[in-house]
Amino acid sequence: MDCSSEQLSESPECAYKLLFKAISMIPKSHFACFLIFFFLYFLYNFLEFHFLEDAFTAFRGSPISLTYNPASEIYQDVVSKCRILHGRYLATPWMSSPHIQTTLLNFFGRPPAVTYTRQLYRATDGGTIALDWLLYSDVLGDGRLKDSSISKDDTTPIVIIIPGLTSDSTAPYLKHLAWGTAKCGWNVVVSNHRGLGGISVTSDCFYNAGWTEDIREVIHYLHREHPRAPLLIIGTSIGANILVKFLGEDGENIPIGGAVAICSPWDLLIGDRFISRRLVQKLYDRALAIGLQGYAKMHEPQYTRLANWEGIEKSRSIRDFDNYATCHVGKFETVDTYYRHCSSSSFVAKVAVPLLCISSLDDPVCTKEAIPWDECRLNKNIVLATTKHGGHLAFFEGPTASGLWWVRATCEYLSVLLSSSHMHIQKKTMSCVPLECSIDQGPYLNVTDGMVAAVGNELITHVQEFKQLQNTLTVDLDSSTKVVSDCSNKEAKTTSSPPLVDLKSSKIFTTMRQQLDRIVQQSNASFWILSYIAVLSTPLLGVALHFIFKRKFKNAMVRKLVG
Structure with missing residues (x-):
């Protein structure tokens, strides 16, 4: 119609x-x-493509933004000489998306062929850490070190690398980093997390986002084995969070000359909110949760005993895994407690080592919202470099995407730092860590029958206090024993001994009281610590009472014999 x-x-x-x-x-x-x-x-x-944006700028790239303290000598004498950090970054045109870069990093990373030499390090709690070495001679073709060993007097810098979440030395981006740093003439060692790199977990300790004890042990071990070699350290992703937290915890008392943190999450609580906000972020959350589940399955016997295995299998996100696994193993009250306790943003102000931080503003995993801009600006030892694009740990560059921009920037920064006078020198000081609830503490130490107790720097301070107390009491006990011997051999001259013994006893109890007052002021002593004091002080108390009442016993015996 x-x-x-x-x-x-x-x-x-x-x-x-x-x-x-x-x-x-x-x-x-x-x-x-x-x-x-x-x-x-x-x-x-x-997918947040920026190809048209790059085309409008004639593919010149975007400038690197640097955040630093105006009075920072690290910037004036080191970073200001880094040409790469003062240049521009242009992503590979056909990978002009943070999601494509991040995704293809693990599947298309095109890493160089790297052959590591493995060393197994046994931690003090019985755990095993895989240290994968790549010597500069292996990369540069120098045949002088045919036995792949480093002498104790070697002065070649050693670069320590801390991998990201569920990553080990075989990850493509770590191979890029290891190869690039070794080409600079440095020896490289990747400190794999516990249970990764094909190594079984040999204790009830598992790593987490705030676990700094392993890297602390490895650093001090390497410093003892190679005291003349400058130590540098690079952390990536979660490894960067661990690095910054460690630097803030130990302050000046670190044998590290310089450090670099790449794509740190900074604030885990903000990151948790961000990664569950949009659909594309939820995909990353799910993918990372699958990786954590795979890690748990490799160590199923331990997780079955220490955590909620049924919950781990049902986990659909990182937060779910942390709720059913990390909080159980680490004895954290809640997931938010764990995130607050392990976030590195609260430790930025205490960093005393020259530190370069590199982050991308379009990072789809670690949001820019968590970057502690003001804290980095206030610390004269930190320079924060941010790029407009780059993704998470990617930063591909060149028409063929054959290299990673942040690897070149890191190597240049460390090279200039090594040739400067600003390499950090260790200063042994007593660190003062804020007291917190023991359930919030890490690292974790196996106590008995599979139970895991939280142990932090607070307990280490107590141990040092008791060692000092024990040494003091041992000296006093030896002196008192000597007085006992003298008194027994010279009974006719005992009239002068009691004042000496009374003075020595007074000194002993005064020392004990001062030490106990210091410990009580710092925290509430636990039952086993008080028991330790009782056991230690019992023989000493007996000696003191012996001399206090000796004259009375002697006079009583004389009256009994005369009567």
């Missing part, structure tokens, strides 16, 4: 009929083009 103009104005049905007739006359190829255009537009925005 044809619709006249009068019918069209009176009946809307005729208008719709004409519209459908017009649509039916459009070629299907035009529909296909429209759908393709709509899909590409959606994909361009969903």
